[in-house]
Amino acid sequence: MSSDFETYEQDFGTLTAELTSKIGKIPKISGDEKKHLVVNVEKQMEEARELLEQMDLEVRDIPPQSRGMYSNRMRSYKQEMDKLETDFKRSRIAYSDEVRNELLGDDGNSSESQRAHLLDNTEKLERSSRRLEAGYQIAVETEQVGQEILENLSHDREKIQRARERLRETDANLGKSSRILTGMLRRTFPPF
Numbered sequence: 001m002s003s004d005f006e007t008y009e010q011d012f013g014t015l016t017a018e019l020t021s022k023i024g025k026i027p028k029i030s031g032d033e034k035k036h037l038v039v040n041v042e043k044q045m046e047e048a049r050e051l052l053e054q055m056d057l058e059v060r061d062i063p064p065q066s067r068g069m070y071s072n073r074m075r076s077y078k079q080e081m082d083k084l085e086t087d088f089k090r091s092r093i094a095y096s097d098e099v100r101n102e103l104l105g106d107d108g109n110s111s112e113s114q115r116a117h118l119l120d121n122t123e124k125l126e127r128s129s130r131r132l133e134a135g136y137q138i139a140v141e142t143e144q145v146g147q148e149i150l151e152n153l154s155h156d157r158e159k160i161q162r163a164r165e166r167l168r169e170t171d172a173n174l175g176k177s178s179r180i181l182t183g184m185l186r187r188t189f190p191p192f
């Protein structure tokens with residue numbers, strides 16, 4: 001079993017040496033060559049991960065008494081793989097910055113136009129902020145007017161309720177008065 005591990009180990013060593021070399025070249029080249037190199041490195045990184053998995057499986061099959069030495073080597077290889085992935089990410093970030101600059105036509109001379117564009121956007125933002133503030137003030141004033149109208153309506157409702165109550169009392173008093181007058185008329189003019 002250790003012979004399989006050692007074969008994987010040699011393949012991993014060769015592959016990581018190639019990857020280190022290629023990752024170092026990524027920031028130094030440009031165009032289609034760079035794109036192809038990035039794709040190639042991605043494929044080789046995947047191969048290296050698969051080799052690590054195979055090596056890890058082989059270590060698990062090794063008897064426990066001799067597994068320690070292989071486990072230490074595996075930790076070292078995993079650290080090396082992590083470092084390669086970090087270096088590759090860094091080189092890709094540099095690569096993506098270059099691609100962004102190519103796409104945007106950012107050659108370093110456009111700082112004046114960028115500054116003018118930023119100032120224009122800042123001015124638009126300030127105008128929008130002022131409009132929002134004015135709209136907020138109008139909303140607050142409208143709310144205050146609405147509150148005053150609600151208070152007036154509440155007072156008017158109370159007045160109407162008091163007037164209705166007086167009308168009921170007056171109606172009741174008129175009813176009593178009518179009965180009293182009818183009674184007085186009957187007593188004064190008895191029926192024939």
